[in-house]
Amino acid sequence: MTTTTSTSPWNSRLRELAKQCLFSEALTLYRQMLRFGHPPNAFTFPFALKSCAALSLPLTGSLLHSHVVKTGCEPDPFVQTSLVSMYCKCRSTDDARKVFDENPHSRKLTVCYNALISGHASNSKFRDAVSLFRRMREEGVEVNSVTMLGLIPGCVAPVHLSLGMCLHGSSVKCGFDVDLSVRNCLLTMYVKCGSIDNARKMFNAMPEKGLITWNAMISGYAQNGLATHVLNLYREMEYCGVCPDPVTLVGVLSSCTHLGAHGVGREVERRIESSGFGSNPYLKNALINMYARCGNLVKAHAIFDVMPEKSLVSWTAIIGGYGMHGHGEIALELFEEMIATGIRPDKAMFVTVLSACSHAGLTDEGLECFAAMEKNYRLQPGPEHYSCMVDLLGRAGRLKEAKELIDSMQVKPDGGVWGALLGACKIHKNVELAEIAFEHVIELEPTNSGYYVLMSNIYSDANNLEGVLKVRVMMKERQLKKEPGCSYVECKGRVHVFLAGDRSHCQTEDIYSILEELENLAREPGASNENEGERNKEQVIGVGVHSEKLAIAFGLLNTEPGTEIVVIKNLRVCGDCHLFIKSISKIVDRQFVVRDATRFHHFRNGICSCKDYW
DNA sequence: ATAGGGTTAG
Numbered sequence: 001m002t003t004t005t006s007t008s009p010w011n012s013r014l015r016e017l018a019k020q021c022l023f024s025e026a027l028t029l030y031r032q033m034l035r036f037g038h039p040p041n042a043f044t045f046p047f048a049l050k051s052c053a054a055l056s057l058p059l060t061g062s063l064l065h066s067h068v069v070k071t072g073c074e075p076d077p078f079v080q081t082s083l084v085s086m087y088c089k090c091r092s093t094d095d096a097r098k099v100f101d102e103n104p105h106s107r108k109l110t111v112c113y114n115a116l117i118s119g120h121a122s123n124s125k126f127r128d129a130v131s132l133f134r135r136m137r138e139e140g141v142e143v144n145s146v147t148m149l150g151l152i153p154g155c156v157a158p159v160h161l162s163l164g165m166c167l168h169g170s171s172v173k174c175g176f177d178v179d180l181s182v183r184n185c186l187l188t189m190y191v192k193c194g195s196i197d198n199a200r201k202m203f204n205a206m207p208e209k210g211l212i213t214w215n216a217m218i219s220g221y222a223q224n225g226l227a228t229h230v231l232n233l234y235r236e237m238e239y240c241g242v243c244p245d246p247v248t249l250v251g252v253l254s255s256c257t258h259l260g261a262h263g264v265g266r267e268v269e270r271r272i273e274s275s276g277f278g279s280n281p282y283l284k285n286a287l288i289n290m291y292a293r294c295g296n297l298v299k300a301h302a303i304f305d306v307m308p309e310k311s312l313v314s315w316t317a318i319i320g321g322y323g324m325h326g327h328g329e330i331a332l333e334l335f336e337e338m339i340a341t342g343i344r345p346d347k348a349m350f351v352t353v354l355s356a357c358s359h360a361g362l363t364d365e366g367l368e369c370f371a372a373m374e375k376n377y378r379l380q381p382g383p384e385h386y387s388c389m390v391d392l393l394g395r396a397g398r399l400k401e402a403k404e405l406i407d408s409m410q411v412k413p414d415g416g417v418w419g420a421l422l423g424a425c426k427i428h429k430n431v432e433l434a435e436i437a438f439e440h441v442i443e444l445e446p447t448n449s450g451y452y453v454l455m456s457n458i459y460s461d462a463n464n465l466e467g468v469l470k471v472r473v474m475m476k477e478r479q480l481k482k483e484p485g486c487s488y489v490e491c492k493g494r495v496h497v498f499l500a501g502d503r504s505h506c507q508t509e510d511i512y513s514i515l516e517e518l519e520n521l522a523r524e525p526g527a528s529n530e531n532e533g534e535r536n537k538e539q540v541i542g543v544g545v546h547s548e549k550l551a552i553a554f555g556l557l558n559t560e561p562g563t564e565i566v567v568i569k570n571l572r573v574c575g576d577c578h579l580f581i582k583s584i585s586k587i588v589d590r591q592f593v594v595r596d597a598t599r600f601h602h603f604r605n606g607i608c609s610c611k612d613y614w
Numbered sequence: 615a616t617a618g619g620g621t622t623a624g
Binding site: 008011012015042043044045046047049050076077078079080081082084085109110111112113114115116117118119144145146147148149150152153179180181182183184185186187188210211212213214215216217218219220222245246247248249250251253254280281282283284285286287288289311312313314315316317319320346348349351352 | 615616617618619620621622623624
């Protein structure tokens with residue numbers, strides 16, 4: 001390789017740009033270099049190729065490859081490795097493999113093997129990555145911790161767990177696990193393989209934790225729906241004096257969304273502002289979601305409105321927010337608006353839109369969207385879309401059509417699809433069809449106790465005691481227990497989890513006396529139907545929180561979803577929680593939502609005791 | 615002078 005003196009300053013400039021991640025500028029500089037007659041050399045290509053890789057430009061990349069060949073730089077190991085890496089990052093592992101195989105030099109290089117292994121692992125070719133790793137060891141090429149860092153992230157599903165554990169073992173044996181990155185990587189592997197306990201063990205065993213360690217654990221809990229664990233760990237992190245970054249806060253916000261923890265969410269928002277992360281698009285989307293799901297649609301929409309770049313995820317978040325609170329028309333309007341701005345919806349968006357239609361009873365609109373999905377966007381509906389459609393038709397009482405839709409499905413219906421039909425049969429009291437749906441659903445999800453309970457309630461509504469008994473016996477035989485339903489109420493930054501039959505909350509006495517007071521209120525004239533017998537007695541069926549106020553809703557225990565329920569009157573209740581009754585509620589999808597205010601949590605049996613979670 | 619790696623939203 002000859003170094004042209006005139007090329008040298010160009011190379012330095014190129015290196016500077018690549019170092020600062022100004023990749024398109026780097027490529028512009030490369031083009032200028034050619035135009036001014038400075039031939040690229042072995043010190044030029046790694047930076048130019050890296051820029052192609054970062055921008056994922058496969059065509060420019062192969063053009064550069066031809067320049068590499070033309071200038072005779074191909075044998076250079078640095079250039080070879082850069083080529084392999086570039087092709088991998090541009091998703092063409094085959095081309096990377098070709099470069100690798102055609103150059104016997106690179107086959108002796110650890111770095112080149114590392115690039116190829118990581119490239120295969122990150123392009124869902126884990127098996128190939130593993131066989132390359134084996135070959136590397138057979139050929140006596142030195143394995144190092146970077147090799148592990150490329151290979152381990154290929155374990156992305158529970159089927160990879162045992163292999164991942166082997167990799168953990170060999171990392172320890174070779175001493176690679178002293179590297180913090182390798183430990184972080186292993187921790188993430190356990191999370192992705194669904195082994196959250198092992199992830200936590202790993203976390204606890206780490207004497208030195210970096211920000212990424214905390215983030216990996218927090219996101220891990222968040223992805224597995226363990227929202228209260230996320231909030232606990234976040235507090236612990238703050239206690240340890242570790243400063244959160246946007247990745248941390250995205251995980252925390254997604255858990256606030258799950259819990260309806262509006263107050264913690266607002267605290268996180270203040271933190272975002274004070275840390276200068278205000279323009280991070282991930283955080284903005286997470287905030288929109290959090291506010292929308294917590295019922296603060298005004299705030300969610302305000303954030304959405306001022307976003308300079310609204311991505312598909314942003315639109316899905318705001319549309320989903322309106323949809324889940326029963327504002328189907330607004331959801332559809334926004335959907336139209338999004339289409340008009342030229343954003344193409346994806347499958348997840350259609351799930352959101354279809355469920356918005358079904359929550360709001362927009363049956364025809366839902367049917368239209370479903371048809372448009374395949375016709376206009378060439379998106380094959382999956383079982384998740386069919387469950388929305390079955391729900392939509394079922395709620396509208398069109399059970400026959402719902403059943404026909406299932407029979408016409410190209411993909412195999414899953415438990416959710418039959419479960420939606422079963423739910424619709426409950427609403428419309430169709431025992432015969434319910435039995436068919438039940439048979440299918442328990443074949444697909446034999447351990448989901450919710451469906452047994454639903455079927456038992458259908459029999460019970462039809463006064464079919466034999467049926468009730470039959471289902472109860474089935475549950476007993478299969479040793480199924482109904483997981484206790486819980487509700488959460490957030491107050492002053494703390495989340496309280498409520499379980500039935502448990503009086504461990506430090507304010508249990510106060511809470512009971514307040515509930516009793518509220519129950520009495522519910523029986524006041526105009527608010528209840530005392531004469532209609534025990535089944536129709538109004539009880540507390542929901543509670544929700546917004547700002548400092550607590551909303552409590554009353555309804556009939558046998559109220560069917562879709563019926564309006566009314567919160568009786570404003571009552572100020574003394575006590576630490578500053579209880580209020582607020583607003584009008586509407587039952588949406590078996591959840592009770594206070595309009596314009598809050599996420600609602602239901603109390604199935606009127607009074608629940610309460611467990612202090614924190 | 616140059617190459618390979620770990621955490622993020624619906």
